[in-house]
Amino acid sequence: MTPDVEGSLEISQEWLKENTKRYAFKKLEREIIKTEVCVECGLCVANCPVDAITGERVDNKYVPQLTGKCTSCGICYAMCPRTKILPEQLLGEYKTIWRAKRTTEGGKRQDGGVATALMAAGLRKKSLDAAVVAIQGENPWLPETLIATTEEEVMSSGGTIYTHTPIVAGMMKAFREGDSKVAVVGTACNLDAITRLQIHTAGYLSVDKDADVTKLGLFCMESFDYDRLKTYLKDNGIDIQKVTRMAIAGGKFTVSDGDEQHEWPVKDLDVAAAKSCSYCHDLTAKNADISCGNIGSDEGYTTVIVRTDKGEKFLLQCVKEGLIEAEPLEEKAIRIIGNVARSKATKYYKMKPVH
Numbered sequence: 001m002t003p004d005v006e007g008s009l010e011i012s013q014e015w016l017k018e019n020t021k022r023y024a025f026k027k028l029e030r031e032i033i034k035t036e037v038c039v040e041c042g043l044c045v046a047n048c049p050v051d052a053i054t055g056e057r058v059d060n061k062y063v064p065q066l067t068g069k070c071t072s073c074g075i076c077y078a079m080c081p082r083t084k085i086l087p088e089q090l091l092g093e094y095k096t097i098w099r100a101k102r103t104t105e106g107g108k109r110q111d112g113g114v115a116t117a118l119m120a121a122g123l124r125k126k127s128l129d130a131a132v133v134a135i136q137g138e139n140p141w142l143p144e145t146l147i148a149t150t151e152e153e154v155m156s157s158g159g160t161i162y163t164h165t166p167i168v169a170g171m172m173k174a175f176r177e178g179d180s181k182v183a184v185v186g187t188a189c190n191l192d193a194i195t196r197l198q199i200h201t202a203g204y205l206s207v208d209k210d211a212d213v214t215k216l217g218l219f220c221m222e223s224f225d226y227d228r229l230k231t232y233l234k235d236n237g238i239d240i241q242k243v244t245r246m247a248i249a250g251g252k253f254t255v256s257d258g259d260e261q262h263e264w265p266v267k268d269l270d271v272a273a274a275k276s277c278s279y280c281h282d283l284t285a286k287n288a289d290i291s292c293g294n295i296g297s298d299e300g301y302t303t304v305i306v307r308t309d310k311g312e313k314f315l316l317q318c319v320k321e322g323l324i325e326a327e328p329l330e331e332k333a334i335r336i337i338g339n340v341a342r343s344k345a346t347k348y349y350k351m352k353p354v355h
């Protein structure tokens with residue numbers, strides 16, 4: 001059968017117009033070629049509809065170069081295997097996205113208090129036996145894991161602790177102690193560990209069919225190393241023991257101690273970032289049943305990405321019972337999340353090559 005070249009090209013042009021039109025070859029050159037992220041496959045050269053790109057041999061490397069007139073159609077950028085442009089690469093698969101907050105008073109919360117409200121509702125209705133959460137330990141801001149079995153315990157776990165927490169160890173302890181329906185809240189890296197246990201043939205969750213886990217993801221640009229965060233704050237005249245709240249929102253890292261509030265651009269905190277975070281490309285916890293963050297929503301609200309049937313059932317039940325109020329997030333706000341996700345997913349463009 002003769003391929004329908006004209007029809008296919010039309011569909012392709014339409015997609016480019018919506019997504020990458022105005023992405024000139026210069027963008028590909030700046031982000032991928034000059035940084036040596038390029039894999040020298042020649043796709044951009046072969047796909048340029050006006051033959052404006054040539055693969056030149058430079059120092060025994062195949063380097064795409066602009067030798068004709070770029071029309072900024074964006075196909076070279078869209079097709080490059082190293083660019084992050086597809087919606088599923090940025091936000092993962094999802095069913096719906098909401099701007100939400102819990103309606104109940106009391107307890108603690110970071111944003112709209114949705115993460116805690118979902119777990120508390122599950123415990124009350126006994127659709128969950130336990131919820132594994134992070135709480136402040138003996139050293140404030142160095143988290144410990146709590147296997148919460150009451151609404152009160154979950155509600156008082158609200159708020160964000162910006163350091164890694166061994167949440168998966170807590171989950172396994174809950175299963176060993178006899179719980180079978182367990183919710184776990186954590187960042188993408190923690191949920192990836194749980195997903196490994198679900199999909200690997202030897203993983204506990206793929207073997208024990210009675211073990212049922214609900215994964216509540218938290219958006220995360222980066223987590224911090226406790227000691228380096230403490231030092232960063234100390235160098236800025238702040239005693240971590242006296243800090244009452246930390247928050248990352250709108251590109252700012254904010255710390256409150258007593259009545260005072262201190263604020264820095266998040267990138268100033270790179271010195272305190274956990275080294276393991278440089279391997280992570282996932283802002284929104286793509287492996288979650290439901291992901292929660294603040295990007296895209298107003299202050300006091302949680303952005304909620306529903307990804308699975310299980311996540312959808314959890315959220316809609318809480319909305320139906322009036323525990324959470326939620327409205328669909330508008331497209332503009334979803335694009336903002338996509339842009340931030342992209343900046344995380346492409347940070348490796350700026351990494352130094354290993355040699």
Ligand SMILES: Cc1cc2nc3c(=O)[nH]c(=O)nc-3n(C[C@H](O)[C@H](O)[C@H](O)COP(=O)(O)OP(=O)(O)OC[C@H]3O[C@@H](n4cnc5c(N)ncnc54)[C@H](O)[C@@H]3O)c2cc1C
Pocket residue numbers: 108109110111112113114115116117133134135143154157158159160161162163164165167185186187218219220221222223224248292293294295302303
């Ligand atoms: C390290 C880190 C970085 C983050 N960075 C961003 C960001 O860049 N942009 C953004 O939009 N959102 C970020 N978040 C998520 C955000 O801070 C809120 O957690 C999210 O919006 C949910 O708010 P909420 O009011 O619904 O949650 P709440 O109802 O307050 O519940 C939060 C739950 O998270 C648990 N928790 C707190 N800290 C941890 C931890 N370290 N590990 C595992 N569980 C924990 C608590 O135990 C609690 O149960 C980050 C979270 C973490 C942990």
